[in-house]
Amino acid sequence: MFASAGISGTVGRAFLLVGFIGAVFGAFAAFTGARRNDPQIIRLIPRFSTLSFAAAVGAFAAMEYAMITRDFSLAYVQKVGSWSTPALYNFAAVWSALEGSILMWVLVLAGYTAAVSFWVRKRMQDLIASWALGVMFVVSAFFFLVSFFPANPFAAGAPGVLDGPGPNPLLQNHILVMFHPPILYLGYVGVTVPFAFAIAALITGRVGEGWLVATRRWSLFAWGFLTFGIALGSWWSYEVLGWSGVWAWDPVENASLLPWITGTAYIHSVLVQERRGMLRVWNISLLVATFSLTILGTFLTRSGVLNSVHAFSESSIGSWFLGLFAVVLVVSIGLIGWRGDKLRSPGVIDSPLSREAAFLANNVLFAVFAFVVLLGTVFPLIIEALQNRQIAVGAPFFDKLSMPIGLALLTLMAIAPVLPWRKASTETLRQRLFWPAWCGVAALVASLLLGAYGLAPLLTFTLGGVSAGAAMRQVVLATRRQGWRGLVGRANGGMIVHLGVILIAVALGASNSFSKSQELSLVANVEASFSGHTFELKDVIEVRDDRSISVKALVLVDGKKIYAPAITKYTRIGMNVGTPSVRTSLTTDIYLTLEPPVRQDANEARIKVFIKPMIIWLWIGTALMAVGTVLAAFPGRRRKPTDATSAPVEVAAS
């Protein structure tokens, strides 16, 4: 198996072995050095993280080399490689199936480990850093091992294969496949960093606020990339899959959403710990939950126990991930139990009407949300185990339950930003919410004038208006007082993120409730109309390349521009893939798909038209969230250490 693989296979596998050894030695050095408090040993740690990272880069490069040179001696290249795949998609083909995606995980994780050891290089004597790096080395070693054994991308394939099918057609017709997986992985794998520091804090017993402040930016970085990666996935789904939706609640999507939910809960509740020293057990639990949900999600979606459009073929890696998941849980819960006395918080929350109580309510909602998503995802497994019966839990279930949770979160987003720490009177609240509330009324009136109807969307728009008002109030007050500095820092950057979230909520509310669709049978040069727009079939054409045969319907929309929804047959795989064509504007998207069966010579075609309001605001909202995250990562104006903790950082409320 080893010998018959080509040169890149041998080299790649050797790199994986070197990386594994580097990680094991690194873990050993970090743990021994930290336990004995021995600077000589601790000094070695960065070398091992550099070694591991270099080996991971080497292995990944070997895989790219094999893919680019179409080295069909490798089973993996036989599976996803093809001479006919264009260079860009061929480059991305490396992470288009199980083994390659684990290899990318290895690369990102080794990169994070190297980055963290560079970051702490001057503070290496701080034992918390050594312990944290030790944890990261252990996780890295696990992934090197998974990539070396059960998910080996360098395994030799059957002899005599000269060409392959190429990646799944859905993964070779849109540029976003280049970006969505790596960015998502930067977030998904990045949560390992705060997790490692949490474990290190438990081991050293220094569970005070220090390590939280220290790792705040790493958490934010991972969370930002997770958010951005998920949004890019939605965008890809919209542009490629042809059902006009952005989120299907399939198991792999849920697997990326779960750590996002607990991570979002964490970046809120950690503020309570920084400010008041409370919720320590809870925050550590959230980090443990976030990390273990990435492992559980990988188990669920990569082991073949659940199937979905993303799910890769079955393999034995399931038991590996389940094992890691169990170890993470047992170790973390054991450590939390052991350090229980140190974790007990000194303070109390004085009033349910306070900033910290709002964060608590936020955490309850996010915890319930995570529970709903997890339950829905694994429920078919539970039923199968109990009653040996197949059921499906799909989008209608998740939609129904996430809607009230989303509305409750919007309500909280409206009130929480104006709440002071410790305690608020209803009088304060009435004053501070006055203008935000009028924003809500304005949003409601505007949406009614535009013809909106239905309780849920109207509530969404109203609450969105109040929340936007509350967020704007904070930003305006902060910038009036501090100039441009009023835009940076976590409170102000956070408000920009909130504005992005509100845009997304409103856009989802509008597009889910007020979309219209119609199938039209078009005859050439005869105008058909739907929902105030006209559609005229100009021609049906066929486009061939070495991969595929596409049939495109050229449809003139509103007499202005031609759009060309297509159905492409990938000849090697024998799979038909529809490609939508979308007219985007600030108010409404017109989304066209060509419906089968199609004949190229025909002068008629069946198309489906979706009229979807406000879709573009999903992407604008995402961009705003990204901007806000970057702003939040900059240090904001801090409270003077001598001030009372209850003193406001920003401007005192009028």
Next chain:
Amino acid sequence: MKTRRSVWLAMFLLVAVLLVFGSTRTGGPQTQQDRIDSLTAVLACPTCSGESVFVSRAVAAESIRAEVARQVSAGLRTDEQILSYIEQRFGGEVLLVPRATGVDALVWALPVAALVFSIFLLYSAFTKWRGNKPESPTSDDEQIVARALNTKTDEQ
């Protein structure tokens, strides 16, 4: 601040009236296409678990979609009847939404239970915190402070 309070009251009334008005009006009659889309959205695609017939572009989903379209345009059956007809014709569990009977009901009940439980936890935490509040200083405390202040002044 009396006026503010009445302004708030008026605002709430206005919002309530507008919401009632907005939630009673509709966006026009349901078209056949709307019916097809909402029916296929609750049907599971048989070859791709987790996706609905509405979402999936698989061949099996395509044929169910065509069948639903035929039934809807024939106009003889209600939504319920169409769903059970599809279930008969294509066999197996076709619904994408768990039923609210038997063990399946747990998937609906557990989230509600989780919410109630966590609200209860929050409530009991707040009651505990309220009980923990530092009490007003006793005469002993005041004496200690007074003594400390005295020693300080003595030293100066």
